Amino acid sequence: MTRAGFVALIGEPNAGKSTLLNRMVGAKVSIVTHKVQTTRARIRGVAMAGEAQIVFVDTPGLFKPRRRLDRAMVAAAWSGAADADVVVLMVEAHRGITEGVEAILEGLGDIGKGRKIALAINKIDKVKAETLLALTQDLNARYDFAETFLISAERGHGVEALRDWLAGEVPEGPWLYPEDQIADLPMRNIAAEITREKITLRLHQELPYQMTVETENWEERKDGSCKIDQIIYVVRDGHKGIVLGNKGETIKALGKAAREELEEFLGRRVHLFLQVKVRPNWLEEKERYSEMGLDFKDGNV
Numbered sequence: 675m676t677r678a679g680f681v682a683l684i685g686e687p688n689a690g691k692s693t694l695l696n697r698m699v700g701a702k703v704s705i706v707t708h709k710v711q712t713t714r715a716r717i718r719g720v721a722m723a724g725e726a727q728i729v730f731v732d733t734p735g736l737f738k739p740r741r742r743l744d745r746a747m748v749a750a751a752w753s754g755a756a757d758a759d760v761v762v763l764m765v766e767a768h769r770g771i772t773e774g775v776e777a778i779l780e781g782l783g784d785i786g787k788g789r790k791i792a793l794a795i796n797k798i799d800k801v802k803a804e805t806l807l808a809l810t811q812d813l814n815a816r817y818d819f820a821e822t823f824l825i826s827a828e829r830g831h832g833v834e835a836l837r838d839w840l841a842g843e844v845p846e847g848p849w850l851y852p853e854d855q856i857a858d859l860p861m862r863n864i865a866a867e868i869t870r871e872k873i874t875l876r877l878h879q880e881l882p883y884q885m886t887v888e889t890e891n892w893e894e895r896k897d898g899s900c901k902i903d904q905i906i907y908v909v910r911d912g913h914k915g916i917v918l919g920n921k922g923e924t925i926k927a928l929g930k931a932a933r934e935e936l937e938e939f940l941g942r943r944v945h946l947f948l949q950v951k952v953r954p955n956w957l958e959e960k961e962r963y964s965e966m967g968l969d970f971k972d973g974n975v
């Protein structure tokens with residue numbers, strides 16, 4: 675008897691959701707940075723565990739939204755949880771019960787009706803064992819979690835136990851994806867995400883939060899390589915200057931890093947062309963949201 679189902683990973687920004695998804699899938703499907711609010715939309719990654727197929731749903735972090743984009747991200751995260759068979763709430767071991775975690779616990783009420791919610795305390799590599807025991811007790815006193823797992827998504831500790839438990843929790847039924855499929859994000863989106871990751875890693879302050887990347891064109895070439903054109907949208911001239919860098923040095927380095935990762939992912943040569951466009955209002959444009967996989971209306975106040 676096979677099993678298959680959706681497992682949503684939710685938590686504060688930076689909790690390690692994308693890192694866990696990638697580890698479960700065994701490939702980098704979702705981008706990861708040390709900065710908050712990296713993931714902007716739901717990203718599915720497929721993991722096999724014996725006869726079970728677990729479709730992990732990475733979600734944007736849950737935080738107090740201010741802008742349209744923030745609201746659309748938070749709405750996408752909650753609906754990811756509401757659509758899942760099982761939810762895993764990730765909490766950072768070293769930060770413990772922050773205000774943000776308290777707000778999420780309050781929001782779990784409805785989500786918890788009709789589905790199990792497990793707790794995964796992540797980044798256990800950063801704390802001592804005593805801290806973990808106290809945090810486990812404290813969190814379980816605040817919410818009736820189906821199970822608690824102590825994990826390090828980055829190093830892999832405890833991840834197998836979590837996967838095995840989830841394999842037994844997803845419903846009986848046929849697999850939802852072919853056995854060898856790991857993600858269901860279109861390649862053009864994965865490619866745009868990789869470039870966005872490189873920008874987020876290298877450029878600072880508000881720039882990563884006011885920038886988006888779209889794949890404009892994808893051309894297969896006879897020699898087996900492909901040519902990818904992408905646009906980096908920023909909100910002001912100053913940001914364009916930063917992305918370009920002195921004599922175009924920055925964009926050259928960004929493009930090289932993104933291209934190398936894409937080539938590894940695709941297993942073939944890639945010609946990547948990046949263009950920066952100033953678009954002061956992109957954060958209020960419907961089309962940008964559909965490209966990101968978000969619902970524009972979710973951003974309405």
Ligand SMILES: Nc1nc2c(ncn2[C@@H]2O[C@H](COP(=O)(O)OP(=O)(O)OP(=O)(O)O)[C@@H](O)[C@H]2O)c(=O)[nH]1
Nearest residue numbers: 687688689690691692693711712713735826827828
């Ligand atoms: N020390 C340590 N760092 C970790 C662990 N898991 C994730 N990280 C780091 O935490 C940071 C955030 O990881 P992400 O996976 O991007 O976190 P996220 O929850 O997806 O964040 P958002 O997409 O912003 O919501 C990255 O720098 C990771 O390398 C862990 O187990 N231990």
Ligand SMILES: [Mg+2]
Nearest residue numbers: 691692712713
């Ligand atoms: Mg993420």
